[in-house]
Amino acid sequence: QVQLVESGGGLVQAGGSLRLSCAASGRMFSINAMGWYRQAPGKQRELVAANTSGGSTGYADSVKGRFTISRDNAKNTVYLQMNSLKPEDTAVYYCWGSYGLGYEAWGQGTQVTVSS
Numbered sequence: 001q002v003q004l005v006e007s008g009g010g011l012v013q014a015g016g017s018l019r020l021s022c023a024a025s026g027r028m029f030s031i032n033a034m035g036w037y038r039q040a041p042g043k044q045r046e047l048v049a050a051n052t053s054g055g056s057t058g059y060a061d062s063v064k065g066r067f068t069i070s071r072d073n074a075k076n077t078v079y080l081q082m083n084s085l086k087p088e089d090t091a092v093y094y095c096w097g098s099y100g101l102g103y104e105a106w107g108q109g110t111q112v113t114v115s116s
Contacts, residue, residue, distance in 0.1 A: 002026040002105040004095045009110030012085055016114070020080040022095030022107055030099040034078045035069065038091035038112075045094070049080060063089075085114045 008020040020036065035050030049059045049069040057069060068081040078095065095107035 002028070002031060002097050002099050002103075004097055004105050004107035006093065006095045006107040006110040009093060009112045011113045011115065014085060014087055014114055014116050016085050017081070017083045018085065018112060019082070020093055020095075020110060020112075022078045022080075024076045024078070024097060024105075026105075027099060028076055031097055032100075033098045034071065035096050036078075036080045037094045037096050038089075039094070039109075040088075040091040043091075048093070050096075051078065082112070085112075087114045087116045090114050 003025045005023045006020060010018060012018050031053060033050055033052040036048040037045050038048050039045040047060060048063055049067055051057045051069050051071055066084045071078045090113050092109040093112050094109045097105040
């Protein structure tokens, strides 16, 4: 199994920045991809950014040019650098991992609140 623990959420003014971290442990050798989802009140959970073990990276259109996903393999950690934050970025952000043959792991979620 893979376990994920997020940190770095908080309250920030519009235009500000935050960096989320997700520390992974467990069967690291079997991870296929890692990324970040978010869920705002009353909305479905949506994919924000993802990074595959092969090096491919993708972003939701709403965050392109503002958010950057990166991985530190030595620390088994994935980051989400969020710049130029907007009130509509307010959500609970979840770290996600895909591993093995179709298994998924989720972090507990971290709240990001952007004030206008």
